[in-house]
Amino acid sequence: xxxxxxxxxxxxxxxxxxxxxxxxxxxxxxxxxxxxxxxxxxxxxxxxxxxxxxxxxxxxxxxxxxxxxxxxxxxxxxxxxxxxxxxxxxxxxxx
Numbered sequence: 001x002x003x004x005x006x007x008x009x010x011x012x013x014x015x016x017x018x019x020x021x022x023x024x025x026x027x028x029x030x031x032x033x034x035x036x037x038x039x040x041x042x043x044x045x046x047x048x049x050x051x052x053x054x055x056x057x058x059x060x061x062x063x064x065x066x067x068x069x070x071x072x073x074x075x076x077x078x079x080x081x082x083x084x085x086x087x088x089x090x091x092x093x094x095x
Contacts, residue, residue: 006055014055021048 025044033040054060059067 006061010055014051018048018051021051 021044025041028037028040028044053071059071
């Protein structure tokens with residue numbers, strides 16, 4: 001198995017991107033965007049999650065099929081949880 005060694009410059013760049021995205025989260029929380037508040041917050045959170053998973057957890061450099069299976073299974077489980085949560089949200093009487 002070959003190992004990939006990332007440079008310190010890459011890690012500092014990813015860390016700075018995470019800091020910027022955290023600042024963006026704090027800045028957007030004070031802005032009223034109507035129904036898009038949640039959308040913007042989720043986009044920023046997903047971007048941060050991808051940066052952490054790809055670079056700090058090393059998912060970008062792994063080419064094993066089992067890694068792909070675990071990631072797909074995790075995303076599938078997330079989809080199931082979100083779908084069940086949304087069915088509860090939609091089925092409530094909000095009067």
